[in-house]
Amino acid sequence: MNATNHGACLLAVLLLAGCAEFPVIARRPSPPPPLPPATVIEAPPPRKAPRATPITPKTINIVATCKRTEEDGFREDAQMDVRANEVRALKWKLWVSRRGSCEFNLSDFRQVAATPHIELQAIDGSQCKLLVWQDPRRVTLAHARCEKHCTPGIYEQAWPVLFDPNNGKCAEVR
Template structure:
């Protein structure tokens, strides 16, 4: 095999073509020193992160019976004295699709503060919770599918009581 050299003009043309296709990026700027963060204003912090609801001694003689326009209905009776649940019967209906039912005889109170908590005796993991904020007292449930008609649990909402009257709280 014969060793051939490229003519200098062809070598120069090839190098020119290669450099014409090469992109040269400017050097990246040096990393900036991170300035210490100034503390946020109290109003901004409150908007960014919800503050916990302070514990309250809950005393309630609540009866909430109402039917919504969409067919959702509830019948809840809750008596609480100094954070001890004395009476609890709650049935809610999700239109004509089914219902959920909770009765104090099927639960044991496990917590009084910062919110009231009741656990199902059947080891299903069902938990009822009661807490108070300035506008209402909420009775809510978690992991209570066994207490409901199959297929409706995701639509079963908490019941809200007016802390002054014990009636259903206004939602708006």
């Protein structure tokens, strides 16, 4: 065989090989390239509500009366007598416009704490509490969990009463 024949044979073999069916071998796809390291953005820690300033223990001595009607119809009539943090008298009624009222009388409560604030617990077994504390501008008489002492549906609008520690009258709200 000469070189020309040899080249022609090789060409024929290659052409025939191109026409032949070869089994297709499925190739496993190559894995995707690794992802770059994730950038973790940490959320800032949840903001905590500013803590209320602790109530400074204070000896409360006040004979107070607050009777007033606001422009929005809110009224209050409160009398309180406190001597050396002992509640001697308390009668408080408040009205939320014409929708209803809440009423608190000392005879329905017993005093359970005198410092850092005065606390009165309802004797009916409910969780109702009356709280009294003093800051430099006012003496506050507030209630907590006392829905039973109010007309249904108004409790969320029943605000504390504020007394002026200098004269025992209603404190100005500013």
